[in-house]
Amino acid sequence: MHTRVWSAALLGIEAVKVGVEVDIAGGLPGVVVVGLPDSAVQEARERVRVALKNSGFVVPQRKVVVNLTPADLRKEGPGFDLPIAVAILLASEQIYSDNINTTLFLGEVSLDGALRGVAGVLPMAATAKKLGITRLIVPTANAREAALIQDLQVYGCADLREVTTLLQLPENFTAMQVDPLRELQRQEGHLWLDLRDVKGQHLARRALEIAAAGGHNLLLVGPPGSGKTMLARRLSGILPTMSLQEALEVTQIYSVAGLLPERGSLVNQRPFRSPHHSASGPALVGGGSIPKPGEVSLAHHGILYCDELTEFKRDVLEFMRQPLEDGLVTVSRARQTVTFPARFTLIASTNPCACGYYGDMVQACICTSHQRQQYWGKLSGPLLDRIDLQVQVGRLKPEEMVQQSTGEDSATVRERVQKARQLARERFSKTLQIQHNAQMQSAQIRQWCQLTPENRTKLEMVIRKLGLSVRGMDRLLKVARTIADLQGQTSPYLDWDDIKEAVQYRSLERLSGGI
Numbered sequence: 001m002h003t004r005v006w007s008a009a010l011l012g013i014e015a016v017k018v019g020v021e022v023d024i025a026g027g028l029p030g031v032v033v034v035g036l037p038d039s040a041v042q043e044a045r046e047r048v049r050v051a052l053k054n055s056g057f058v059v060p061q062r063k064v065v066v067n068l069t070p071a072d073l074r075k076e077g078p079g080f081d082l083p084i085a086v087a088i089l090l091a092s093e094q095i096y097s098d099n100i101n102t103t104l105f106l107g108e109v110s111l112d113g114a115l116r117g118v119a120g121v122l123p124m125a126a127t128a129k130k131l132g133i134t135r136l137i138v139p140t141a142n143a144r145e146a147a148l149i150q151d152l153q154v155y156g157c158a159d160l161r162e163v164t165t166l167l168q169l170p171e172n173f174t175a176m177q178v179d180p181l182r183e184l185q186r187q188e189g190h191l192w193l194d195l196r197d198v199k200g201q202h203l204a205r206r207a208l209e210i211a212a213a214g215g216h217n218l219l220l221v222g223p224p225g226s227g228k229t230m231l232a233r234r235l236s237g238i239l240p241t242m243s244l245q246e247a248l249e250v251t252q253i254y255s256v257a258g259l260l261p262e263r264g265s266l267v268n269q270r271p272f273r274s275p276h277h278s279a280s281g282p283a284l285v286g287g288g289s290i291p292k293p294g295e296v297s298l299a300h301h302g303i304l305y306c307d308e309l310t311e312f313k314r315d316v317l318e319f320m321r322q323p324l325e326d327g328l329v330t331v332s333r334a335r336q337t338v339t340f341p342a343r344f345t346l347i348a349s350t351n352p353c354a355c356g357y358y359g360d361m362v363q364a365c366i367c368t369s370h371q372r373q374q375y376w377g378k379l380s381g382p383l384l385d386r387i388d389l390q391v392q393v394g395r396l397k398p399e400e401m402v403q404q405s406t407g408e409d410s411a412t413v414r415e416r417v418q419k420a421r422q423l424a425r426e427r428f429s430k431t432l433q434i435q436h437n438a439q440m441q442s443a444q445i446r447q448w449c450q451l452t453p454e455n456r457t458k459l460e461m462v463i464r465k466l467g468l469s470v471r472g473m474d475r476l477l478k479v480a481r482t483i484a485d486l487q488g489q490t491s492p493y494l495d496w497d498d499i500k501e502a503v504q505y506r507s508l509e510r511l512s513g514g515i
Contacts, residue, residue, distance in 0.1 A: 003091040006104045006133065007083040008124040009075055012291065012331075012338030013256050015120070015127035017104075019069040020080065022087035027063030033084075035068030038076045047078075047109055048085045055113035055160045060092045074335055076290055079118040082107035082137070085160060086167070097167040099135060104128045105163075107139040113160040117141030119258035122251055125149040137163060145255060147178035148248065148266055183266035184247050193234045196409040200400035204231050207391045207505055209413050212238045213420035214482030215438035216475075217324065217346040217386060219309070222393030223360045228349035231393070232305050235347060236272050237410035239303075240418045246301045249341065253300055257293050271302030271344075277311035281319045291331040291338045296323045299344035309348040314378045320346070324386045327439070343439075346387065360395055388438065388475045389505040420485040437482045442474070449477040450493045458496060462503055476502050 002023045008015045031045040045066075052059050066084055068075045083105035089095045097103070106124060108116040117139045125136055125146040135153045138146050143156025153175040157163045166173050198205060204220060204227075211218040212235060220228040242250070251267045254260050260267070275284060275295045286294035296304055306312065323329050323342035330339050352358040353372045358365040367375070384390075421436060427448060428434040434444065451459060463473055479502040480494045489495070 001091045001093065003087055003100075005083050005087045005090065005100055006128075007080055007106060008104060008127055009073060010077075010120045010123065010256060011073075011336065012340055013123055013252050013293065013297075015124040016070075016073060017127065017131050017133075018073070018075065018080075019067075020083040020087050020105075021067040021069065022084070022091040023065045023067075024060050024062050024088075024091045025065070029061045029063065031064045031066060033066045033068070035066075035071045036074045037068060037080075038074065040078050041068070041075050041080050044078065044081045044084055044109075047081055047111065048088065050111045051081075051109045051113045051160060052085060052088065054111060057089060057094055057160075058092065060088065064088060064091075077118060077120075078108035078116075079106050079120075081109035082115060082139075082160075082163070085109055086163065089164065095164045095167055099170070100167070102133055103135040103137060103167075104133045105137050106142070107137075107157075109160065115139035115141075115157055115159055115163075120256045121146050122148060122248075122255040125152060125154070126248075126252070128152065137166065143176045144178055144265070145251075145260065147176040148180050148183070148251065150180070180244055180248070180266055184242070184244055184268045186266075186268060193237055194410045195234050195237065195413060196407065198227060198230060198234065198407070199403060200396045201227055201231065201393060202407070203504075204391050204393050205407060205413075207389045208235055209238065209417060209486065210479060210482050210505070211235065211345060211347070211389055212240075212413075212417045213436075213486055214388075214424070214478065215345050215436035216388035216479055216482065217438070218348070218389040218391065219384075219387045220347075220349040220391055220393050221352055222349075223351060223363070223395055224356045226393045226395055228393050229307060232303075232307070232347045232349055233272070234410065235303055235345075236270060238414040238417050239270050240414070240421050242268065242270055242301060250301050253293050253297055253341070257298065259298070271299050272305065273299040273303070273344075274305040274307060277306070277308050279312070279316065281316045284316055285319045285323065285329045285342070286331050286340050289333070291333060291336070291340075293340045294329070296320065296329060296342040296344060297340040300341050302344060304344045304346050306346065306348040309350040310375055310378050311350075312378065314380070317378065317383055318380065321382060321386065324383075345438075348387070349393075352392075359392075362395060385469055385471050385475075388479050391505060416486055419488070420482065423485045423488070423490065437478050437485070440478055440481075445474055445477055448492050449481050452493060455494065455496050455499065459499060462499075466503075466506060468506070472506070476506050479505060 004019050004021045007018045007020050009018045049059055108118050121142040122145050126149050129149055129152045136146050137155050140156035140158050147154040222228055247266050273295050284295050327343035328339055329342045353367045354375050355366050357363040424436050480498045483498040483501050
């Protein structure tokens with residue numbers, strides 16, 4: 001007898017509907033799996049056979065052929081165990097179900113018949129809804145995660161016996177209910193690192209606020225102990241809360257990567273990823289024989305913090321150029337090409353030289369000019385061009401070290417950031433791809449970063465003095481737009497004071513003579 005049930009396979013952070021066909025016919029007893037299965041899917045033959053026997057079902061003593069469609073798509077992972085087991089039971093007429101064509105199955109089966117959770121359930125549930133599936137049956141461990149997708153009946157089962165009972169007596173079961181908006185607001189008890197803890201560093205604090213308000217990339221340069229890492233780790237506390245759509249996108253990425261901190265929970269905090277400087281290119285941007293998201297994708301809608309930026313290998317840093325510009329990463333392999341979202345804010349810090357004390361007022365630098373040139377040579381011009389804010393963080397003065405009260409707390413700064421972001425959202429309400437100023441393209445820059453003739457002349461002088469590229473000039477104007485937003489200015493024309501402030505964050509070298 002022949003039957004078919006539905007499952008799904010991952011393709012990047014998207015999913016593809018997969019048909020699991022089973023035919024039981026004459027021949028030597030055994031299970032054959034075809035349709036480009038990987039080793040984990042091939043091993044499902046033995047897992048499912050033993051699980052059916054230990055769950056009290058009869059294992060067909062005939063040839064069982066399992067076909068996974070479409071045949072040209074690689075099928076990976078243990079998530080096909082449950083649909084294969086259900087299809088065998090249906091084909092051998094040990095169970096029946098009236099709604100099998102609108103049900104999708106996912107889950108790994110243990111030898112005793114228990115169901116175990118699998119990665120990537122959320123994007124699979126989203127795809128199931130788009131394709132007209134009305135019911136999703138998954139392991140209990142994945143039920144809350146799948147139920148984040150609304151208008152989809154999600155049932156979590158503990159073992160094969162419970163699945164078969166559900167299929168035959170669905171009226172005895174209640175679908176899992178999860179309110180994603182309530183999950184998004186579940187932030188009580190989270191302890192933010194507060195900006196109030198930072199002493200001095202007023203220019204760097206201001207740069208953090210601008211970076212948060214406009215989604216701009218930031219580089220902090222200073223000697224050891226000047227507070228670069230302390231500042232970077234406090235950026236999370238002043239970022240606006242994520243929207244439900246952003247939270248679902250981030251949760252899908254973490255689901256695919258198998259990194260959800262708690263199965264079924266929505267990722268409601270903006271990610272903060274801090275890869276070590278020894279990380280490889282694939283670890284940073286994603287890859288592997290089975291492409292998985294890298295650090296830049298795990299930082300989607302959040303922060304990627306690269307401490308000791310100049311210690312990263314140059315070729316690894318160059319991997320970041322595409323995601324910094326396009327907000328996505330394309331990973332090509334022989335069998336498939338996948339695209340991962342990577343719309344993140346880069347925060348980087350580094351010493352000014354190998355010894356760390358170039359330009360320090362207290363300790364002398366022992367590096368030669370050639371050594372300093374070699375040290376900075378790891379950062380290419382195109383990469384630095386993509387970093388909007390470049391700030392020198394100096395050693396604190398003794399009176400700053402011992403003072404008690406330092407400045408505003410994170411809550412106060414965050415309120416200004418949220419107001420500035422709201423201005424940007426209203427401005428770009430008709431352009432869904434743009435959420436903040438750093439994402440502006442040429443058309444939006446021309447519309448919202450206009451200059452008076454006088455300011456245009458002054459900007460020409462700045463461009464000559466700094467040697468800015470077209471990209472560098474555009475990013476300078478974006479920063480100036482964010483500074484204007486923080487002051488509540490809605491005019492499309494930029495004030496010179498806003499442009500002048502943006503200029504001081506554009507170069508690590510001080511402009512001579514002032515502006």
